[in-house]
Amino acid sequence: MSGKPRIGIPADRRLLGHHYFHCVGEKYINAIAQGADAIPVLIPALGEGIDVDDLLRGFDGILLTGSVSNVEPHRYGGPASADGTLHDALRDATTLPMIPRVLQAGMPLLAICRGFQEVNVTFGGTLWQKIHEVEGFANHREDTSAPLDEQYGPAHEVELIRGTALHALAGQDRLQVNSLHSQGVQTLGRDLEVEARSPDGVIEAFRVRSAPGFAHAVQWHPEWKFQDNAFSRALFAAFGKAAREFARKDHV
DSSP states (O other): OOSSOEEEEEOEEEEETTEEEEEOOHHHHHIIIIISOSEEEEEOOOGGGSOHHHHHTTOSEEEEOOOSSBOOGGGTTOOOOOTTOOBOHHHHHHHHHHHHHHHHTTOOEEEETHHHHHHHHHTTOEEESOGGGSTTOOOOOOOTTSOHHHHTSOOEEEEEOTTSHHHHHHTSSEEEEOOOOSOEEEEOOTTEEEEEEOTTSOEEEEEETTOSSOEEEESSOTTTTGGGOHHHHHHHHHHHHHHHHHHHSOOO
């Protein structure tokens, strides 16, 4: 294969006005186009309306983005959500069956925030829906009344586990990260290995242990102004490199 790798980005299904749209935030698109030096391709959230295996033949990597919606609790055996919680059943129905196929193909995967939670659920893990209400954990939500630069500004430290790929990528033990989530890992899914934790013990990053290549998930948002953060630049560059290497292979 010649040219830049193609990285698929599953969309959210959103009601905008009176019509539904399939949307991906520009910050994720830019992080793939510029940070990973790849071609971002949006994937509509059609659930069972997509032939996943056929779809994946056109890609060299998958990015699972953050979202304002939560994974539906029936997907992990959790209690019913509080009234007013936003869900996206078609995104769940698109990404959750896709994740195992991506990994089985050896295709690079990067998951962010909601995507992080989707990977955990796919591997049998469970989620806290409101981690700030769980004794012993800090409030990991953003102040939605603040300007975006403050919402996405450094919120707390994470400790990177020595010997992991993310630790090697960072070249240091700790990072300052942003924090914009209410859901969090309750029980870690099988075959997932922790790569970072926040000071209160919340899992902030993991990798898929059995994946043959790049398969990492982070709870924070490295896509936000990635060019201004050394670790974020390194993360997207590594993802792009993995996608280029995958593209060079003979794959179906």
